[in-house]
Amino acid sequence: MNIIVVGLSHKTAPVEIRERLAFPPTAMEAPLHAMLALPGISEGLIVSTCNRVELYATSRDADAGIAQLKRFLAEHHKIAIEDIEPHLYDSRGEDAIRHVFRVASSLDSMVIGEPQILGQIKTAYGYASEFKTAGLILNRFLHKAFSVAKRVRTETNIASNAVSVSFAAVELARKIFTALNDKTVLIIGAGEMCELAARHFVNNGVTSVMVTNRTLEKAEKLAQEFHGRAVPFSEFPHHLHQVDIILTSTGAPDFILGHKQVEDVLRLRKNKPMLMIDIAVPRDIDPRVNDLDNIYLYDVDDLQGVVQANLKERQKEAKKAEAIIHEEIGQFFRWLSCLDVVPTVVSLRKKMEEIRQREMEKTFASLKNLGADEKKAIEALTGAIINKILHQPTSVLKQAQNDASGDSYVDAVRALFGLECPAPEGEMAHIDQDVSGK
Amino acid sequence: MSANVLLFKIALLFYVVATVLFFMDVVGRREKAGTVARWVLLGGFLIHCATLVARYVEIGYTPVSNLYESLSFFALTVVGIFLLFDLRYRLTVLAAFVCPLALVLMIVGSATSKAAKEINPMLDSWWFPVHVTLAFLGNAVFAVAFMAGIMYLLQERMLKSKKFSALYYRLPSLGTLDSINYKCLSFGFPLMTMGIISGAMWAESAWGTYWSWDPKETWALITWFLYAALLHGRLTVGWRGRRAAIFAIIGFLCLLFTFLGVNLFLSGMHSFSALGGR
Numbered sequence: 005m006n007i008i009v010v011g012l013s014h015k016t017a018p019v020e021i022r023e024r025l026a027f028p029p030t031a032m033e034a035p036l037h038a039m040l041a042l043p044g045i046s047e048g049l050i051v052s053t054c055n056r057v058e059l060y061a062t063s064r065d066a067d068a069g070i071a072q073l074k075r076f077l078a079e080h081h082k083i084a085i086e087d088i089e090p091h092l093y094d095s096r097g098e099d100a101i102r103h104v105f106r107v108a109s110s111l112d113s114m115v116i117g118e119p120q121i122l123g124q125i126k127t128a129y130g131y132a133s134e135f136k137t138a139g140l141i142l143n144r145f146l147h148k149a150f151s152v153a154k155r156v157r158t159e160t161n162i163a164s165n166a167v168s169v170s171f172a173a174v175e176l177a178r179k180i181f182t183a184l185n186d187k188t189v190l191i192i193g194a195g196e197m198c199e200l201a202a203r204h205f206v207n208n209g210v211t212s213v214m215v216t217n218r219t220l221e222k223a224e225k226l227a228q229e230f231h232g233r234a235v236p237f238s239e240f241p242h243h244l245h246q247v248d249i250i251l252t253s254t255g256a257p258d259f260i261l262g263h264k265q266v267e268d269v270l271r272l273r274k275n276k277p278m279l280m281i282d283i284a285v286p287r288d289i290d291p292r293v294n295d296l297d298n299i300y301l302y303d304v305d306d307l308q309g310v311v312q313a314n315l316k317e318r319q320k321e322a323k324k325a326e327a328i329i330h331e332e333i334g335q336f337f338r339w340l341s342c343l344d345v346v347p348t349v350v351s352l353r354k355k356m357e358e359i360r361q362r363e364m365e366k367t368f369a370s371l372k373n374l375g376a377d378e379k380k381a382i383e384a385l386t387g388a389i390i391n392k393i394l395h396q397p398t399s400v401l402k403q404a405q406n407d408a409s410g411d412s413y414v415d416a417v418r419a420l421f422g423l424e425c426p427a428p429e430g431e432m433a434h435i436d437q438d439v440s441g442k
Numbered sequence: 443m444s445a446n447v448l449l450f451k452i453a454l455l456f457y458v459v460a461t462v463l464f465f466m467d468v469v470g471r472r473e474k475a476g477t478v479a480r481w482v483l484l485g486g487f488l489i490h491c492a493t494l495v496a497r498y499v500e501i502g503y504t505p506v507s508n509l510y511e512s513l514s515f516f517a518l519t520v521v522g523i524f525l526l527f528d529l530r531y532r533l534t535v536l537a538a539f540v541c542p543l544a545l546v547l548m549i550v551g552s553a554t555s556k557a558a559k560e561i562n563p564m565l566d567s568w569w570f571p572v573h574v575t576l577a578f579l580g581n582a583v584f585a586v587a588f589m590a591g592i593m594y595l596l597q598e599r600m601l602k603s604k605k606f607s608a609l610y611y612r613l614p615s616l617g618t619l620d621s622i623n624y625k626c627l628s629f630g631f632p633l634m635t636m637g638i639i640s641g642a643m644w645a646e647s648a649w650g651t652y653w654s655w656d657p658k659e660t661w662a663l664i665t666w667f668l669y670a671a672l673l674h675g676r677l678t679v680g681w682r683g684r685r686a687a688i689f690a691i692i693g694f695l696c697l698l699f700t701f702l703g704v705n706l707f708l709s710g711m712h713s714f715s716a717l718g719g720r
Contacts, residue, residue, distance in 0.1 A: 159473075165611065179601060179610070182617030274680025277616065294602065298683050306604045313606040320608070324471055 005046070005141060005343060005411055006066040009100040010073040010092060011058030014114050017091035019054075025081050025088065027052040032131040035080055040137045042072045046411075047139040049132040049146070051107075053124045055114055060104060062141045066096040098337055101145070105329045108149040109156040110163070116318045117163040122153045140411050141340070152332045159328060162321040165314035170201040172310040173281045173302070174208050177249055180279050180300055185209040187248040189232075192240065192260070194222050195253025197283045202251055206230055214247065216240040218254070241265065245272035253283040261289040266299060281307070345405040348414045349398050351423050356390045446496035447556055450514060453493055454548045456486025457521070461541040468538040468612050476534040480525075483541070487525060490518045504571040506578075513551030515574070516701070517544040519582035527586055531622065535612045539589040569644030577637030580630050581697055584669070587626030588694035591687035594619040598684055616683065623686050624676060631669050638662055661700040668693045 012022065027035055027050050039048035039059065049060040059077065063069025074092060078085035095103050106112045110121050129146045132138035138146065157163055166172040174184075181187055189205050191198050194217055202213060213232030216239075217223035223234035235243055244250075244265075254260060261280075266289075270278070277298040282289045287303055294301040302310070341347065364386060368374060374382075397417060404413045417423070463479030466472045494515065497505035505511040524540045527533075597613045600606050613619075641662075642652040653659060672689040675681030681689070 161611070176601070178615060179597070179613075180616050182615050182621060275682050276680070277683060297685065300601050302604070309604050310606070313610075317608070317611050321471070 005062050005064060005340070006069065006096050007100045007104075007141065007145060007340070008061050008063055008066050008069045008073065008094065008096045009058060009103050010061075010070055010077065010094045011051070011056060012088070012091045012093065013056035013058075013112065015112070016093055017088075021088060021091050022054070022057060024083060025057045025077060026054075027057065029127070029131075033135050036132060036135045036137040038080065039073070039076060042069075042076055044068050045072060047142040048137045049128055049142055051125055051128040053121065056107070056112075058107070060100075060142060060145075062139070070094045070096065098333055101333050101336055101340075102329060104145070104149050105152045105332060106326075108153040109325055109329065110153070111156075111322050111325055111329075115167050116315070116322055118167070119157075119163060122150070126150065140415055141343070144339070145336070148332070148336050152329060155332070156325040156328055160321045160324045162318055162325055164321075165317050167311055167314055167318070169283075169304070169307045169311060170197055171204050172307050172314065173201045173251070173279075174204045175314075176281075176300070176302060176310065177205070177279050178208075180277055181248065183209070185211060188212040188214060188246055189249045189251060190214045190216065190240070190243070190247040191226065192216050192250065192252035192288065193254035193284065194226060195283055198251040198253045198281075199226065201281065201283075202230060205249065205251075210249070214240075214243060241269075244269045248276070248278060250278065250280045250289075251283070252281070252288040254288055256284070256288060257286060259288060259290045261293065263290050263292045263296075266290075266293045266296060270296060270298060283307075342418065343411050343414050345401050345414060348417055348423065349401060352397070352417060352421055353390075353394060355421060355423060356394065360386045360390055444496075444500060446493050446500055449489055449493040449496055450548075450552065453486045453490035454545075454552060456482055456489060457517075457541065457545050457548060460486060461538075461545050464534060464538045464541055467534050469608075473534075476537070479534075479537065480528065483521065483537070484525060487518070487521045490514075490521065494518065503565045504574060506571075506574040507565060508557075509554045510551050510556050512701075513547045513554070515578055516581060517547040517551065519578045520544045520547065520585050523579065523582040523586055527622070527625075530625075531614075531618065533614055533618075535593065535609075535614065536586075536589065536622075539593060540586060543585060543589065567644055567647050569640055569647055573637060573640040573644050576633055576640055580633035580637050581701065583626050583630035583633060584690070584694050584697055587623055587630060587690040590619050590622040590626065591690035591694075594623070594687035595684065595691075598687075620682055620686065623690055624682075626690070627669065627673050627676065627686075631673055634666060634669065638666060658700060658704045661696070661704050665693060665696040665700050668696055 012025065014022070017025075029052070032050065035050060036048060039045060039050070039061065044063045044065055045061045046064075047062045051058040051060070057077075059073045061069060061073060063072075074089070074094070075085060077092070078088055103112075108122055108125050110117050110119065113121050125146070129138065129142075132142065132146075166175045177184060177187070184205065187210055189202055189210050189212070191202050191213065206213065213227065213230040214235055215223045215227040215230070215232055216235045216237050217226070218237045220234060220236055223237075226232075227234040250261075252260070266278075275298050277300065280289055280293065280299065280301045282301065282303045285304065289301060291301065291303070293299050364382065367382065368379060401413055401417065460479045460483035463475040463482060467474075467476035467479065494505060497511065506515045520540065521544050524537065524544075528537065593613055594616060596609060597616055597619065600610045601616070641659075645654065646652045668689065672681065672686060672693065675689075676686060
């Protein structure tokens, strides 16, 4: 049985095409069933996000299956296949497995390491299991993909550096201060970005927030949200020495914090370091302040630079993720090939033969007075029993290989007789919970 | 080859392996390597301890009398102090900075003469092991502060200039590095002070005078004043961060000069110890 993938993404298709091929999440049942009705397709799943539309399926004949899926995609959306063909990619077997693992691990995303895609695939899988279009293979396959994505997330730093300006501020603070929970944040002005950054700070341990604004009510309102306190704008300079992190975005035409002022504050706070995030344009803080020891001043452009550096770092971490995926593909592929009838029959027979040999040795060891003829007769007898027992299951398996039930038979035989197969599923329970909780 | 020299080479080999593993972790992004490296380093440390004991048994006095022995003992204390710090901070990147230092000390040591000194009646005093142990422990703590200082300056440079290399992501926060600086100072300074006092006691019992202003003593005192100034600055006017890092670096260079340079360039009463003694 082959796993096949057909799809398009932000890398191969412009948004005009992607939006026309998208599947609305409210109406997944019909397309999923239509997909399963295609000749040769035995399981199916549809992932549809704003950046990609992908069909995962299993089929005996990979080429025919891929052609079916492509035609289905065009016909379902009433587009000429020639129009979408150049934007489509397809893969099968190991490549298909790699593709899905990479997508789930967010290596194929526009922003590498972004966490949404995994949730989107989980949702897609939720529909496929709700409408029973995911069978044995896709079930295991998707669970495996989820566990691979989890491994990538925990074993690499692919998602650990901020790619948003507001969160980059928090990470900068973490590179300066040992801990954030005893730090005080001062918000000057009421910029949206400042508010967002402040929220990140609070979520990451900061407990003390101060807010100042030319309009005191605005400051009070924001302060309430963070359980902080408001300070009149004219008085905020007197509080600066208690502040470790400043987030500022006022509409002031001139600097509201000058070099000399900051120098004095530093002396007051015994040179304890300060992080200043100046998101205002024109800037609120004199850039020369950055030259002072223990002052770290970042403006919007600097934060963008941090984000760029973080993206580069994520790309480096992606290499580690590729290695993990490579490892997991091998494991899953071994399981998948286990599902073939011939290796199953072979290992079933081998297992029986092993049991027979072991038991005969035991018997021969305890019955020492057996002659050569008797031994031969016992050997023939046990051999015949095994052949008789295996005859029916073997022929059922061989027949089943031609229709869709084959995989379940193989799986059942493997489970019933304890035939070793590398277990591909990761955190089954955990994922099932996620899916049903949706 | 006598047992202690063989053990020394095995310990050196362990240190090499540990250093390589630490670099694999920091540069090659293999976190597991760092965990293995710690055990290898601990193994090397224990073997190194055995080296010291074997040497003691062979020559009959605390083996810190020539350059080979001194460098080996210095490396031992550096590794030991690092392992202690690692319990608290667990910073692989610090290991990647400290281990090469221990390695260089070991390699330079192994290149010098391993011949033991004649038993000198002065080395018979029990002040001798007390003095060298305290002094070297102090040195080792300051070696860690030195490395943390370099790391601080690198990290601070990147944060100020807003140009981030791969190291930025591996280095700890400035706050952590600064707290290492302070910890080192608060352990290293008393050790160094006691090292100097015990040295004076030893001098009194050996030569009948506490202090004779030979170059080594003078430089030790200069170094002591440097660290005293830093400690004072930290506690009173809030010297921290960059300034403290720079002080830790200068202090250690001074200390190295006291340890090695004085014997190379100046002569004095400590010269009997052929570069090593203090």
